[in-house]
Amino acid sequence: MDIRVFKTFIAVAENRHFGRAAETLYITQAAVSARIKQLEEFYNTALFIREKNNLRLTPAGEALLSHAHLMVSQMAQSKLSLSIAAMQKNTFSVAATPNVWDAFFSSRIQDMLALFDDLVVGAELSVREAIQRKLEDRSLDVGLLTDPIKDSDFCNELIGHFDLSLVGSRAEFDAKVEDYVLVDWGITFQKEHALHHKVTPNFKTSAAMIALEVLQTKGGFAYLPYPLVQALIENGELFEIETPLQIKRPIYLVYRKNNPQEQLITEFKALFSKLQ
Incomplete structure (x- = not known):
């Protein structure tokens, strides 16, 4: 049903006159009559009692009036919401695990x-499982893992x-140290770490910055990104320990197939190739 029909019904109900309603709506009186007739045929009931010099609503018309106001109001609100949405920028969302974020x-x-x-860009820290879940329900565009x-x-x-x-x-490290900080660098790292190290950690974290703060305040050992600690090693605040563990870690850009943001994802990938 055309929303203009309900606007016309409201105008007639308020003015109690077809001619005055037509003037209010800037349409002909014949158009007003046609719209009211269309509405009465749709509901299969009379909406107005037409008496000489007296036009009033029937009980059915009274019942419809509040609904008509609601429908007109909701239509206006929907147009406003869509207008605001049309002015808003598109969004692109990225999430990284804490270790990838820091490193x-x-x-x-x-x-x-x-x-x-x-664009409106969203960036967040999250655990791997949460990133996968958000990628699955498409509330996230890209994950870095x-x-x-x-x-x-x-x-x-x-x-x-x-x-x-x-x-x-300090420079000496062995399996007996009691201040080792285990940083979560991913599943592959955990497997390699268990193979090469028998040290028992006294602190665990998924964030490199937290591990570094522990080392600087309480002392200890941890695997940290070299760029993060290079200056501290060079000025003697930290010592680099020789290790058999693989130290080059990969970064994967992960996204759902058939993502509607495919063009933006392509641009995002190209960004990293420029920064290598």
Whole structure:
């Protein structure tokens, strides 16, 4: 049913006169009569009692009036909402695990903002499981992980690496140390770590910055991104420890296949190739 029919019904009900309603709506009186007739045929009932010099609503008309006001109001609100939405920028959302954020992504935030300066960009820290869940329900466009998501519905693209170093507040390290900080660098790292190290951690974290703060305040050892600790090693605040563990970690850009943001994802991937 055309919303103009309900607007006409409201105008007639308020003016109690077809002619005055027509003037209010800037249409002919014949058009007003036709619309009211259309409404009465639709509901199969009379909406007005037509008496000489007296036009009033029937009980059915009284019942319809509040609904008519509601429908007109909701239509106006929907037009306003769509108008506001049309003026808003498109969005692009990225999530990274804390380790990827500290080691790789935090230094590239400004480049991403410059690339997508015409978009509303969302960036968040989250655990791997939550990132996968959000990618699955499409509330997230891209995830940055150290291990791929092995699922045929996902695309995993290697976009870079970062180097880890075993560092400590002193130069001697062995399995007997009691102040080792275990940083979560992903599933592959955990397997390799268990193979090469029998040390028992006294502190665990998924964030490199937290581990570094522990080392600087209480002392200890941890695997940390080399760029993060390079200056501290060079000035003697931390010591680099020789280790058999693989220290180059991959970064995977992960997203759902058939993502409607495919063009933006392509631009996002190209950004990292420029920054290598």
